[in-house]
Amino acid sequence: MRQSIAFVYTLRDVPADAEVVSHRLLARAGYIQKLAAGVYSYTPSMARVLQKVSNIVREEMNRQGAQECVMPIIQPKEIWEESGRWERYQKGGQLFTLVDHKGSEMCLVPTAEEAFTTMVKRAVTSYRQLPLNLYQLHTKFRDEIRPRFGLMRGREFIMKDAYSFDIDDEGMRAAYAKMRIAYQRIFERCGLKYTIVQADAGAIGGSATEEFMVNADTGEDTILVSEDGSYAANVEKAESLIPAGEAGGEAKPMHLEHTPGDKSVDQLSKRFNLAPSRMIKTILFRAVFAESEETVAVLMRGDLDVNEVKVANAVGAIAVDLADDARVRAATGAEPGFAGPVDMKAGVKVLADISCKPMTNFLCGANKSDYHLLDVNFGRDLPVPDYKELRRARAGDMCIDAKRGKLIETRGIEVGHIFQLGTKYSSAMGARFADEEGKERPFVMGCYGIGVSRVAAAAVEQNHDKDGIVWPAPIAPWQVHVVCVNSGDLLMKQAGDQCESALEGAGIEVLYDDRANVSPGVKFKDSDLIGLPIRVVAGRDVKDGIVEVRTRRTGEAAKVKIADVVAEVRKRLE
RNA sequence: CGGGGUGUAGCUCAGAUGGCUAGAGCGGAGCGUUUGGGACGCUCAGGCCGCAGGUUCAAGUCCUGUCACCCCGACCA
Known part of the structure; x- marks a missing residue:
């Protein structure tokens, strides 16, 4: 592809709204443009990157026996009501909904369990037709509460979503294991360093679930890893x-203590010279x-923190958040800071962390402003x-298996998530098949997602330097950037043309900067920014039949004869 | 949704106490000089100052509303 005619451009300035490095570089290097908050246009070069990622995904999914489909992006409310997720997603404020001309409610899909389950239930009636693993690569929509970080958290994004249908749990686990392998291969092939972590199932539901996290300090997720990494x-x-x-x-009599203004564990610790x-502490939530x-x-024991996700799961809530002051007053009859479990108002559900179980003679809020209870x-x-x-x-903290050492905190970008769903959707939606004994049973399902556009952004997050992007070769939009230093110089132009055709002839994808009247400095800066793995420079040495071949990541360069360019590039791409 | 902030040229931004015939840098067009790290000179084009009301002799500037976008917090591939 010749840059003189290609829709490839770069920006000198960073768009004001770009915060994270992947967003800045993708915007500056002309890969993406923002059209609305969390909604991006992909330019031809970005489309190529997405194609590369998609093809890797496709190959590895197919290798595990999954079959590609294309499902509707607009879906009727009915199937979402069947699964019970319409309410849940709308409540979460994440569902894009629309009403058609005759008043029917529809949504733009955030994920496609319902559609796949419907498709399978209409066509699969016998265990003989199972197992199945169906997937698609398609656009998804989530009206994120707060889109940010460019492609990292968009409201429209490309996702590969797969759904497995099995006879029983064993089949589901086998399907899950296959997907786990596919995912490992996919992220390795994309050149990403990642960690597989145990995860919470969230709104999707299901039991065992793992996330694939690209290691990155700018990641939105916090991960705890044992010292030995296991x-x-x-x-x-x-x-x-x-x-x-x-x-x-030994238990002592409970007594009320006046503690004016002491709302924190710290303050109380000092006042009573008591270990946290x-x-x-009694933390109130709205579930x-x-x-x-x-x-x-x-x-919760005073020196420990609450995990809100665990609270939500414990009470079966869609979500929990910290109670506001009014709710605290209603529940305790006191100002915030003095809540306690003794004589809690009726209707307030009380849960305790297991760390509280052995505690005796503890201190807690008295549900009375400026008072705490001691020896409770x-x-x-x-x-x-x-x-x-x-x-x-x-x-x-120590790992639950102490032999593995202490936990270390790191951050990651979630690029994949695999779930063992069980029969959550099939049961709710009446999706059944006849088993060997002719009895009706719900499909046992799994679902498996990969954020394709997010993978591309995460790759940039993990592969860049001060000059620009450094694409991993398998997902680079082109493998080689041929740069003609001065397209007005006949020899250089000829050398550049020769390199371009030789490389393309060898099946290597080339972006060729043949632009006239663009200074070398600009071409080199642009080339660094765009970030193709290998650069071939047709410059001052062409008079001797020599061009320079350089590896973007290391900056290591060699002068080679034009006739040897293909071999040199091949060597470096390995 | 709560809190904070910003909307002025394609991009990044400047435009105190109202006086604007609205600016700069970058980018763009033309001509010329350059050609191994965003080179230089000359010329030129480009603006419903987010939108709608209002106050005023006069509004980019003040007031009200509204929309969009960004940042901080609770959700997820």
Whole structure:
């Protein structure tokens, strides 16, 4: 492709709204343009990158026996009501909905469990037709509460989504294992360094689920990894071992203490010279359900933090968030900062983290402004609560298997997520088949997503330098950038043309900067920015039949005869 | 949705206390000089100052509303 006629351009200035490096570089190098918040146009060069990623995905999916489909992007409300997700997604504010001319409600799909389940249930009636794994590469829509970071969190994005249909759990696990292998191969082939982590299933549902995280400091997800690397989990899911708290001793009588203004564990620790692990903090949440809301009080040992995802799962809520002051007052009858589990108002669900279980003679809020209770004991002063694992694991905690060492915190970009769904959708939607005994059974499903456009952004996030993008060769829009230093110089022009045709003849994709009247400096800057793996420069040495071949990542360059360009480029692409 | 902020040329931005015939740099067009790291000179084009009201002799500037976008927080491939 010749740059003199290609729609390839670069920007000198960084668009004001570009914050993360992938967004800045993709915009400056002419790969993407923003059309609306979280909505991007892909230029020809970006389309090539997306094609590369898509093809890798396709090959590895097909290799595992999955079959490609194309599903509607606009879907009727009905199937979403069948699965029960219309309400949930709308409540989350993430569903793009529209109404057609006759008043029917539709949505732009955020994911396609319903459509695939419907398609399969209409056509598959017997176990003999199973297993199946169907997928598509298509645009998805989520009206993100806050789109940001360019392609990283768009409202419209390209996703590969796959759905497996099996006879039983064993089949589902086998399908899951295959997808896990496919994903490993895909991300390796894309040249990404990644970590597989245990994850929370969120709105998709299901049991075992893992995320594929591209390692990047700018990632939005926090990951905890054991020192030996064998345990890795999203912080939403992570578990850990913690030192026992300070012992409280034999039960003493409970008493009220005046604690004016002391709302924090720190302040109380100082006032009573009491270790935070001797206190229980009571954190109030608003739990959102499909048709209602509830106040939930979570009891947590004073030196530990609450994991909100675990709270939501424990109560079966769509989401939980910190209660606002009004809700706190309604639940406790006191100002925020003095909430406690003793005599909590009716209607407030009380949960306790398991770390609270051994505690005796602890300190907690009194549900009375400026007062706390000391020497409180479960069973005597308040009912024994429902104990759950609600604690947020932290860096420095011991891995649940202590032999693996302590947990280290890193960050990642979620590019893939695989789920063992079970029969959540098939049961809800009446998707059944006849088994060997002729009995009707729901499909046992799995679902598997890869953010294709996000993979491209993550690749840039992980592969760039001060001058621009450094594409991993397998997903670069072209393999080689041939740069003619001065297209007005006949010899240079001829050498450039020769390199272009020799490389293309060898099946190597070439972007050829043949622009006239563009200074060499500009061409080199643009070339660095665009970031193709190999650069071939037709410059001052062409009079001797020599061009320069340079590797973008290392900057290492060699002078080679024009006749040897193909061989040199091939060597470097390996 | 809550909190903060910004809308002026294709892009990045400047335009105190209202006086504008609206600017700069970059980018673009033309001519010429350049040609191994965003080169130089001359000339030129380019603006419903986000939108709608209002105040005023006078509004890019003040007021009201509205829309869009960005940042910080709760959601996800």
